[in-house]
């Protein structure tokens with residue numbers, strides 16, 4: 039695992055995206071995605087839900103970024119905005135920019151955007167069963183991608199489908215290419231989803247809680263597979279999760295979301311060892327630990343805010359044990375606290391100092407499960 043992205047390594051496989059894709063080359067430092075000041079709101083009968091309130095994040099080639107936050111913090115909406123699959127209306131993007139290889143996706147006509155989805159930016163969803171079509175064999179569904187996007191004939195497309203199923207380690211792929219989704223286990227179905235998501239060799243893969251529906255052993259296998267594929271293909275991977283425990287070994291960097299904003303971003307080990315945001319500190323303290331078996335698990339008190347009525351000042355202040363008056367008045371902006379580390383917390387020094395004296399969660403392991 040590295041804490042810095044692979045710099046400038048242009049992938050040989052880029053060529054397979056065709057000549058028209060010459061214009062989509064990562065920046066000189068390998069920068070693929072640059073999301074700046076993204077806002078998304080949902081206009082509903084009950085009012086306007088401010089789901090995303092100024093998200094900033096960057097993703098480089100060969101880098102795994104974990105997007106972490108409690109349920110409802112805006113992780114999926116951020117992913118859907120990047121993919122261009124938000125239903126608008128009710129969603130609206132009043133402000134912000136999403137750049138892919140220097141091009142603003144939000145300013146692109148839908149026709150061009152369709153060409154980005156799949157061959158450039160691809161996504162794996164949490165629920166493989168509802169994402170796969172139950173009435174078509176899995177091999178057909180994978181092959182169809184090659185037929186539609188690459189113009190392959192039927193037999194070549196099937197061969198490619200088998201090759202991909204083998205790559206995601208589906209046993210006896212050639213015999214099972216004609217099987218239907220319900221004939222596979224949950225873990226195998228998620229492998230098929232992964233095969234489909236990487237079929238067109240995307241530069242960016244977004245995995246939205248890809249293992250949440252699976253049992254723990256299968257979760258680890260799927261995480262390992264994603265990690266291997268990401269490294270082989272030098273993809274930029276955004277791994278969305280609500281579970282800090284599952285990303286420790288996989289991610290290079292973590293971005294912590296709360297109420298539709300990035301609260302802290304840091305290299306993964308730095309964040310575990312010494313969080314620089316009171317909310318991150320709470321998340322780390324809530325990870326179950328082997329050396330504290332039998333003790334009551336710490337949980338952050340209170341609930342995430344109502345997105346139609348976000349508290350003034352810091353969004354986290356009603357739940358924060360570090361909060362002072364300034365937190366109720368002024369919304370902290372992301373600031374750099376160390377190279378590669380940003381945080382939006384008025385009292386990041388105090389939070390960091392506490393970790394220095396006690397260890398982020400009272401032990402050398404920094405609370406990593």
Ligand SMILES: Nc1ncnc2c1ncn2[C@@H]1O[C@H](COP(=O)(O)OP(=O)(O)O)[C@@H](O)[C@H]1O
Nearest residue numbers: 080087089108109110111112113114115116345
């Ligand atoms: N289609 C929708 N209509 C109204 N509100 C929505 C819709 N989709 C998402 N939201 C709002 O956006 C918030 C963030 O959702 P989401 O990104 O799915 O959270 P998560 O971090 O759990 O993935 C939700 O709490 C919800 O209030």
Ligand code: SF4
Nearest residue numbers: 352355358365383384
């Ligand atoms: S800004 Fe204040 S309320 Fe917000 S997380 Fe930091 S200390 Fe807590």
Ligand SMILES: [Mg+2]
Nearest residue numbers: 113114115246
């Ligand atoms: Mg979600």
